[in-house]
Amino acid sequence: MSEQRVGFAAAAAALIARDLRLALRRSGDTLQPLGFFLVVTALFPLALDPQLSLLRDIAPAALWVGALLSSLLALDLLFREDAQDGTLEQLALCGLPFQGLLLAKTAVHWLLTGLPLVLIAPLAATALGAPYEAMPGILAAVLLGTLALSLIGAVGAGLTMSLKRNGSLLALLVLPLAAPVLIFGARATALAIAGEPLAAPLYLLAAFTVLSATLAPWALAAAVRIGLE
Template sequence: MIALLLRDLRLATRAGGGFGLGLGFFLILCALIPFGTGPDTDVLASIAPGILWVGALLACLLSLDRIFALDFEDGSLDLIATSPIPLECAVIAKAAAHWLTSGLPLIVAAPLFGVLLQMPAAANGWLVLSLLIGTPALSLLGAFGAALTVGLRRGGLLLSLLVLPLYVPTLIFGAEATRRGAAGMDASTPLVFLAAITLLTVALIPFAAAAAIRINLR
């Protein structure tokens, strides 16, 4: 399982592996929003939590099709499915690799991008905490969508359509936690719901994704 994780990390960090693509998209989005809304700092500060969470969500989408598609094309997925490692553990390893190369860089860079949106400094800690709790669920749900569409030609659009509705609860509670933190309010309730969603995906998604992979490999 660790070997599979390290393999995916090496593939993601090589040229053309997609590492940094989501981070670049996140930066471009945060840089363009002020041009669309105008220079009003109050408006930017009020929408910053939602924009940052939407940006993180969309940035995660960019590399979801790489989770299983490349392994399916070169036959590695068949070897993984027949290896002694349970397929559920392989799903967790590949989702973890996606989070480490896509979600974690976004978490580190989010406070810096918040400056572009005039987000209050008091919200930085809540933003990082909410992303740290919520983004693993995005990678796991993305792995489930990638498992459903593996083997389909041009399945990237279908993958986005399948995954985006599943992302909505995480987006709602993540943005609400950041907004409450920026306003000096108690953000514990949305954070608890966010953690519950993540724990639920950790408990259920590996089994659902493994079953989808087995069906597509038949």
């Protein structure tokens, strides 16, 4: 076979398509985080008085704690199998920017856990008593927040991918780092529900997401390379 040069964009697209195909083949596993998110947010009203005013107060907390936990669920498997069967090693050695390829895999994690959450968030928010007018704000916050969660989570997944027993370690690594997402996201959601201007927390959340997007790929590549040794 003659030497064929593959551009980075083509390689990343192929990687994303492959991971998505693999995920669709196991659609049961893939849908679990979404189901988990819905169950968690649906359980909050059961633990409280189902008064709409009270639900509105706890809606941001329920939405964001649910988002944080459900983004953790699929994280453990993000790199584990590809590390075991040697795919990651091939990616590390293929000469294309490793950070970029890992970012593509992180994008798949977001497409499978973040994007469904963005789509379902209005439904969950409505169930928790959020008015229709709050939806654009909630959507924007969940969009930015889930991106940051995927990026931070990927670093944790890279650090723990080669550990046999990691149990709750991944959650312990990722959740404290995700605290700003929780704070800004929940605040933006609360302001959206109250019908107040929510630019401040949204900008802070966006800044945190951009910072994660610039720094996480380097940490991720370093973590995965160490895990491959």
